[in-house]
Amino acid sequence: MSIETIVDFGQATTAAERYRPAAEKVLKGDPEQAVFNHFESPCGQMNAGVWEGAVGQWTVNYTEHEYCEILQGVSVLRDQDGNAKTLRVGDRFVIPAGFRGTWEVLQACRKIYVIFEQKD
Template structure:
């Protein structure tokens, strides 16, 4: 490996992929999302990039571990019991695999994500 293989997000030219959550997962709004997956490991278990989401709410079920750093906007994460955590620009946190609940974007949100997907057993 050489220094040229280090990926600098500020200079990455990854094209965005636009999508919506599956219709049965959408609870409110029209939460269009985009992802720029700047790095994917050869084994497919590790990914990192930039995610953006429009105002709306949808259900989530994490099979992966995800580190998030909110760059812009405000979102509310709710667990299956209804407990809520508001996250906004500057917040950094990890969502462990197994988390189930909802993600609600209150103000258009942009985050850095780093995902580790455990191997299937």
């Protein structure tokens, strides 16, 4: 492979995929989202890019492991027991597969993500 295969997020011109969570998952607001998936591995198990979310709250059920780094905004991640973690600019964390709860965007949020979908 050559240097041309390196994916530089700062130079990427990936088109946005805009979407909203399914209506039955939305708890508050109108959380429109966009993903700029800059990289997908040939096997399809790993993806990396930038995600943006508007103010709102929705339920989540992670089937993948996800590394995140918050670039902008404020969000709150809550587990099924109601325990909360506030996520701000500069926070870096991993959400393991199997996590269930809610994601709430308090201020428009932008994050880097790396997702690994484990195949059984």
